[in-house]
Amino acid sequence: MRARWIALVMDSIYPDGVIWERLQIETAATTLPAQPHNADPGYSRISADNRASIVFALGIAMAIKSFAGLVLVLSHCLSA
Numbered sequence: 001m002r003a004r005w006i007a008l009v010m011d012s013i014y015p016d017g018v019i020w021e022r023l024q025i026e027t028a029a030t031t032l033p034a035q036p037h038n039a040d041p042g043y044s045r046i047s048a049d050n051r052a053s054i055v056f057a058l059g060i061a062m063a064i065k066s067f068a069g070l071v072l073v074l075s076h077c078l079s080a
Contacts (some may be wrong), residue, residue: 002056 010018 002052005056
């Protein structure tokens with residue numbers, strides 16, 4: 001579900017696809033500070049994925065609660 005959402009967001013930002021030649025991207029070697037040799041590259045990827053999962057889960061929970069509240073209000077209005 002998250003992959004579908006990301007694809008929809010990317011499609012709304014880049015409807016014709018990403019035009020790589022127009023992006024102003026510098027290499028990581030010139031923009032990032034040097035990393036220590038003992039840094040675990042997998043840790044930052046896992047940490048970023050965990051944060052993204054939490055944000056996504058909170059968004060889904062808020063949407064479900066909003067929808068449930070809307071259903072309750074509509075059911076109360078329609079029964080009156």
